[in-house]
Amino acid sequence: MAEVYEPITVAQVRQWLEAVKDPEIPVISIADLGVLYDVSIQDDGVLVSILPTYSGCPAMDTMQEDIIAELNKQGLEQVRVEVKSTPAWTTKRISEHGRQQLKAYGIAPPQEKTRQPIACPQCASTNTTCISQFGSTACKALYRCEDCLEPFDYFKCHV
């Protein structure tokens, strides 16, 4: 019996792309991070549009490779990734689910509202101090909790 091929749908591709995570924060998908902008099925294959986070972030190249590798693995041969410069990515694009994942991973999610305290992801205390405005990657700052004394990463607010 001949195999029946279903046409590829955008929803299917998006579901596959859930497996593509931020290489430096491997719990959050590029969709939850707000980097995945658009997926479209075109005559010559699948076009995935992404928004770069920080202009110099070296993870962007890896993300592009990971997108292609994942879709190739799912049997899609013709995949193109386009890096768009507009709209500019902001941390407001990070989904609620993504924020929960960051917190569970030990990274305090960005606080876009001003004057909001940065809560420790370990003990939830808001008695915290900024140690350095920059952390292990371009998107993070380094904080310390004055109650449980643990240092932690804070995902910088970027709006």
Place this chain on the structure above:
Amino acid sequence: MNKALEHYLLRLADTALTQSQRLAEWCGHGPFLEEDIALTNVALDLLGHAKLLYEQAAEISDRDVSADDLAFLRDVDAFKNPLLTELPRGDFAYTTLKQYFLDQFNVLLYAALKDSQYEPLAEIATKALKETRYHLTRSRDWCLRLSLSTDEAKQKIQAALDDLYFYTPELFETDDDLNQLIAESIMPDLSVLKEHWQEQVDELLNECQLQVPKSGWVATGGLRGEHSEHLGYMLADMQFLQRAYPGCEW
């Protein structure tokens, strides 16, 4: 218009690249670990801006060049950065104050370029502005912290100011090409920008209780490709790999 635009994109890109390279030199030499990381993170953002600007310059160029060619295969007299960004990194006070002058300039510049009539430049500026604002917060804080702490720190930042101050007017220099772009609302009027910059800088230096040097020579030349000896050494270091192994990729 393309020639003038390419000239200005290179001015912006070369400024970001040389600034980035000087900051990257702090890698492993920062006064402490967090600051080492901060300096190199700022360097990375600036490298990102340089890349976007070189890509745009390459795209509109009549010559068949790539962004990498523009960064790695041009010689000193083709670079258009102001002398300020090629100065050796100096001590931490020197780097901090230089960074503050440039951050303050970049924030005002990118805020204005967001409204550029040339859409690709407006897009780059929108992105760069978010990052530059963050840089400014940090360099401003550090200027205050150094100036208002020990005598030694204050002495070092005052010495930095005495040396760096007369390099800053060059940031606002224009030539025929740039004036054409200003007239076309592709870039802002730099004389207006200068007033805003001076206001902000005067306010901070006053808060820092630093003495503005009274008179001195004024640096010039970058826009015309006339540079100090420092740029040659920087390029020798930065471009070595592409010169020795053409086309080499990571």
